[in-house]
Amino acid sequence: MTSNALVAVTGAEGFIGSHLTETLVAAGYRVRAMAQYNSFSSYGWLETLSPDTLDQVEIVLGDVRDSGSVHDLAEGAEAVYHLAALIAIPYSYRAPHSYVDTNVTGTLNVLEVVRKLGIPRLVHTSTSETYGTAQTVPITEDHPINTQSPYAASKAGGDRLADSYHASFGTPVVTLRPFNTFGPRQSMRAVIPTVIGQVAAGEQVITLGDLRPTRDFLYVKDTARAFLAVGTAPAEAVVGRTFNAGTGGEISVGELTRLIGKLMDTNLDVREDEERVRPAASEVMRLVADATRLRDATGWQPGHDLEQGLLRTIEFFRNPANLARYKTGIYNI
Template identity: 80%
Template sequence: MSTATAVAVTGAEGFIGSHLVEALVASGRRVRAMVQYNSFSSHGWLELLPSEVMDCVDVVLGDVRDSGSVRDLVADCDTVYHLAALIAIPYSYRAPRSYVDTNVSGTLNVLEAVRESGIPRMVHTSTSETYGTARTVPITEDHPIVTQSPYAASKAGGDRLADSYHASFGTPVVTLRPFNTFGPRQSMRAVIPTVIGQVAAGERKVTLGDLRPTRDFTYVKDTAAAFLAVGTAPAERVVGRTFNAGTGGEISVGDLVRLIGTLMDADLAVLEDPQRLRPAGSEVMRLVCDAARLREATGWAPAHGLEDGLARTIDFFRDPAHLARYKTASYNV
């Protein structure tokens, strides 16, 4: 492991994490990347990054649920980006304790390590799911927290811990709350890769859940840029605060499917799969972001429109080597 001052990223092997690692290296930083320990020695999506990027990355196998792993990861770093989380909403109905262990207790371990080590900046990752169905739109950071799934509740618990550590100990933490991020490398538990992956595999009857909910979809490179923005902005502008990151636009799942069909030149029929439906009281029907606070504090703004981001994502899934990594015919919980 390099002894040079680095930034640490938990959840680095994941969808957003791998893009953030790429962006950090492009900005000139060396990255200490925590990958969840596994017996396959897999580095997840980091394995797709070019060698010139990985030359600036020190991969550390560990687990945020283990406090020792986290202390070793953050030692001598100047910024910690905490992205490690269990994220699939359907699986949170089956295994809620696992979400508490990772998203709450794991976040506690990161906060404790940052506090003990005197790290100058920690960026904690929240989610727009903590807002529940929009009561007012667009959603500002002052919107009530309404947790409609065990996943959302666990993420809100981590958020409250981050707030409490700043209030109680002055821990220099900032919370970023991305809305629905999409792009290359996303898992098929999310709607956009589910649709694109099925179409790229030759399907014209796409299997989905509820088509009514609306979402604010943000391209992953813009979300990564938002992480960099709050991680590097002057402390007085961001520390102790929560920031939404989203485009301010919204589209229903049904209209999204039609748009993807147009972009992929495919006439699609949608089949409803009951197992893909959330419980009625758990479905978040509308999310649309107000990112004015983030823009005012850091100057961040999304650089990619929905169609541009979808086109880039389609190109990724049309690569046979990438598509082969996915199980397009299965329901990915």
């Protein structure tokens, strides 16, 4: 893929999508960025990017559930990065049809458009949640798929479609499976912004769900670089393959919360809120990545450790203008 080429990003207005857009522009690409259509004409986090970055970004409102929107987004692009998804696990218990519509049918629309337009590369986004609780550690890409929530099942459905399009039609798709990405701009639906946001808002009593699960937390800038790595690597190294992106380290939610309290110089009173606890059989208790395949194929490796990423995230949430965008006093589903 040549520098100054046009690439397309679905879900660009979101947390990871906005960071990926910045990373692509910094690498010399022009970006056509899809933000989900809404009556407020909001471009989400794209609105916070620097003017110099936005000079290289064409923002379009659309919806991956509509094939025409996807066609208009992708036409003329040398690569499509497909990040659009419904992501919140608790809400997937309430609205599973919505997850199938976006994460399965939306992915099908992207695959069809990429196939029909002959686009040279599609990077499809998976999630470590498709593995379920680790049966072996660290988790390689050969680990069994065990979907413990409607969200995870819908993402696995999209993954299987991506695999099938490569096998059936030779569609040049590569799947990236990030583990628990965190950083500035993340939704309060995730544990790290939940804790940091509450502390930044002056709270010392922190309400969370189960404190026992462990996760492999990957700083968002490193996740964005992983997308760029699989999007630009030689086709023979990546196309038709799935890659984990993670650090290989793990920490429990309870330990993580204590670490955040230390970094924010605050003594926290952590309490479990039953409303935030997943159904027992749906809770994924352990996730830790083996990213050897990604490193060997592309040379990628994380550039930030957990504390470095947390400090940058804390700095973001301590900015009053950023904190004002969040509702820290409620349970964000």
